[in-house]
Structure formats: C-alpha cells, structure tokens
Amino acid sequence: MRNAPLSVLALGTLALSLSACTVSVRPNLSLQVQGGNLITNLRPDRGEGGTYAVGESVRLSVSTRSAGYLTLVALQSNGYASVLARNVYVNAGATTFPRAQDGQVYTVAPPRGIQRVRAIFTRVRPTTDLVVSGVFDGTRWNTVTTAYVSPYPQADRDVQETFFYIR
Structure with missing residues (x-):
C-alpha cells in the first residue's frame, strides 16, 4: 500500500496533462x-465551423511553411464542386483569399448547409490543372484530390480541409 500515493500522484499528473489536449474532428473523416x-x-x-448568411462575403486564410502553388476547391452541401483558386503561387506564411490583386469576392450562395473547402498545395508548379465538374460524393472527392497530387513526392504536397455553414 506504500505505492498507492505514488500511483494516485501519477494518475493525477496524467489527468492534468490530458486536460490540455484538444481533439478536432472535421466533417471529412476519410481525408488522409x-x-x-x-x-x-x-x-x-x-x-x-463559422456561419454565414446567403449574400455575405467569406475570406479564407491559408498559411504554408514554404512557397508553392495552392488550389482551393469548394464542395457544396449538394455535392457540387467548384474551383475557387487554381495553381496560385503563394509565399511562405499567411495568404488571404480572395487576394486583393485578383479583384474577386467570395460571396456565399445557396444551397444552405455545410460548405467544405479543400486546400491543395504543391511546392512545384503543377503540370496539370485540377478539373472538377459535376456532383461529388466523399469517395469521388477524395479520389480526384489524390489523383491530382499523386505525381508529386509526399514531401512536396499537402491537402487540408476546413468548413463553414451557410444559413
């Protein structure tokens, strides 16, 4: 029983260290x-996970560790996908889209529901354009992304996704 206070102390320390952890779950659980x-x-x-009303503007902040080329693709709640930015050169650090020099505004439009945005980054200029047209389910959405980045070494590419809600 002499070890009981030591084990209680160890469990208490473990509990305190775990309380500082944050676990985030995104809607695209199959994204690797x-x-x-x-x-x-x-x-x-x-x-x-922020909420926007139809007609409001949305801006997307993307930060990268190195310079390279970024493509942003939106997937609406009805499965329709569209390219927001294609093979845009970005410096290391933060870039906000739409960029001022592009003269665009991202205006939220129906359908209402969850809007997913996928960022696809490569350190080298892509040799092809990402072509998305039609309606995508989760499997096809991932297949198109994987096929697009697969020619590039894993150390030179990254794919991340975020989301917001349209009301």
Whole structure:
C-alpha cells in the first residue's frame, strides 16, 4: 500500500496533462493528410465551423511553411464542386483569399448547409490543372484530390480541409 500515493500522484499528473489536449474532428473523416503539414492553417474568417448568411462575403486564410502553388476547391452541401483558386503561387506564411490583386469576392450562395473547402498545395508548379465538374460524393472527392497530387513526392504536397455553414 506504500505505492498507492505514488500511483494516485501519477494518475493525477496524467489527468492534468490530458486536460490540455484538444481533439478536432472535421466533417471529412476519410481525408488522409497528403504531406508533411506544409499547410499549417486553413480557416474561414469567422473560424472553422463559422456561419454565414446567403449574400455575405467569406475570406479564407491559408498559411504554408514554404512557397508553392495552392488550389482551393469548394464542395457544396449538394455535392457540387467548384474551383475557387487554381495553381496560385503563394509565399511562405499567411495568404488571404480572395487576394486583393485578383479583384474577386467570395460571396456565399445557396444551397444552405455545410460548405467544405479543400486546400491543395504543391511546392512545384503543377503540370496539370485540377478539373472538377459535376456532383461529388466523399469517395469521388477524395479520389480526384489524390489523383491530382499523386505525381508529386509526399514531401512536396499537402491537402487540408476546413468548413463553414451557410444559413
């Protein structure tokens, strides 16, 4: 019984250290990170899971560890996908989309529900354009992304996803 206080102390220390952990679950549970975390941050201006009304503008912040080429693809709640930015050169650090020099605004439009945005980053200029058209389910969405980045070494590519809600 002499060891009982030591084990209680060890369990207490473990509980305190675990209380500082944060677990995030994203809606795309089947997404496998494609690289070495070259994308360090991807979020809408109201934060991941933020809510926007139809007609409001949304901005997306993307941070990368190195310079490279970024493609942003949106997947609507009805499964329709569209490219927001294609093979845009970004420096290391934070970039906000739409960029001022592009003269665009991302205006939220129906359908209402969850809007997923996937960032696809490669250190080298892609030799092909990501082509998305039609309606995608989770499997096809992942297959298209994987096929697009597969020619590049894993150390030179990354794929991350965020989401927000349209009301």
